[in-house]
Amino acid sequence: MDWPFLGSEALAAGVVNRYQLTTRYDQIHRNVYVPHGRSLTPAQKAYAAWLWSNRRATLVGLSAAAIHGAKWIDRRLPAELNQPSQHKTRGIVLRNDTLPPTEVAVVRGLPVTTAARTAFDLGRRAGRTLAVIRVDAMLQASSLKLSAVAALAESHRGARGVIQLRDVLELADPGAESPQETRTRLVLTDAGIRPSHTQIDVYDQRGHVGRIDMGWPQWKVGVEYDGEQHWTNPAIRAADIERQARLEALGWRIIRVSAELLRYRPYTIVERATAALRAAGATI
Structure with missing residues (x-):
């Protein structure tokens, strides 16, 4: 049967x-059940919470x-509901x-805050970096425009976290794919060299070379974040080497970023990007 489900309804229908x-x-909430041992996705958690509310609440936030x-939602985080009753669970x-x-819509049959209101809420909460990540994810997942979120910020000036939200909207970008x-x-x-473009398509005489995560096309300087698969999967690594050669043949300078570099040595990313931009003729 479909799950999560309300136990009382399943019993009444004779399904179990x-x-x-x-x-x-x-039983994960009062009267809400899932198959034994199953791990729920964020969307399934949301549906389970809505069932717990007796289908009365509005899904908000994550x-x-x-x-x-939206992607990149931590499965460990709780579901979020908006409802007058504050009986915690x-x-x-x-x-x-x-x-x-x-500010409320029906999506996939469920009452949820609109994309703009959802981004408005996510951008006001957590720290700046996490808020930007979450707003980026909303921009990726929908046709949401930052102007719509800014309009909500203007109409809810007294809301908690609006000052952070305005900063987040300045930093957000629909091109982020992780x-x-x-x-x-x-x-x-933060180092004063914000990439001018994201998801830059590059072509040569053979066709599409690839898409660069971010960079400055004017100076042919790009920055690529390489996930673990780029270092451990031989096929992906081979394709990366070929792609890098084609980009360099077109005059591109590519700064490659690993998880270790981003976490422990972010200053190195800045130094390498700055050096590449200066070598290309940029005045920074």
């Missing part, structure tokens, strides 16, 4: 009996983001915001 319910399924299709964060009808790309962009931005 009480013995099956208690031996084959885990739960709304998950339903909108494990695994669900309850909020009691006033949500105008214009949290590490966002972090890399922020390292460069």
